[in-house]
Amino acid sequence: MQTFFRYNWMVREQWYRWCEEVPQEELLKERVGGVGGILKTLFHIVDVEWSWIQTIQGKPDFQEDFSRYATLDKVRELDARFRLDVEPFVLAWHEGLERKAYEDHLPDGRIVIDAWGEVMRHTIAHQIHHIGQLSVWSRELGKPPVSANLIGKGLIEIEGRTNSL
Known part of the structure; x- marks a missing residue:
């Protein structure tokens, strides 16, 4: 679990650096x-990563308004602020939390019960899905996308070797 969150954070930071080379109007341009x-x-x-982590823990959640964060610096600042809540939870993750029940109260009144492990994996998959969209848009701009490859990022220690990252 932790490896994939660290992967997502690393790739997200690489996308932020990618964005530094793109004009603001392209970053804000409405796309399909x-x-x-x-x-x-x-x-x-x-926003969604933070929201899910807050929600499964029973902590208050709120929806941020993008218009308050419509620059790369502001999105990065939000990410850093939200990471203060998300990262300790992720780093403390253990097998005992996998099957812990999360009750989701739907707008139509139904209650759905999911496992915390499912919610965490959904959160991971959510970013990976959207990163794929960013990759398509980067190609439309004629720029190579950030690599989605997990291999070679040094996220898993190899027996007998020290990672140089």
Whole structure:
């Protein structure tokens, strides 16, 4: 679990650096698919990750308004602020939390019960899905996308070797 969250954070940071080379108007431009644009998608990824982690723990959740974060620096600041809540929870994750019940109260009144492990994996998959959209948009701009490859990122210690990252 922790490896994939660390992977997502690493790839997200690489996308932020990618964005530094793109004009602000391209980052804000409305696009087909996803939540509508590059910067808005990065904001959405950060917001949803934090929201799910808050929600399964029974902590207060609120929806941020993208218009308050419509620059790369502001999205990065939000990410850093939310990471203060998310990272300790992820790093403390253990097998005993996998099957812990999360009750989701749907707008239509139904209650759905899911396992915390499912919610965590959904959160991971959510970013990976949206990163794929960013990759398509990067190609539309004629820029190579950030590599989605987990291999070679040094996220898993190899027996007898020290990672140099």
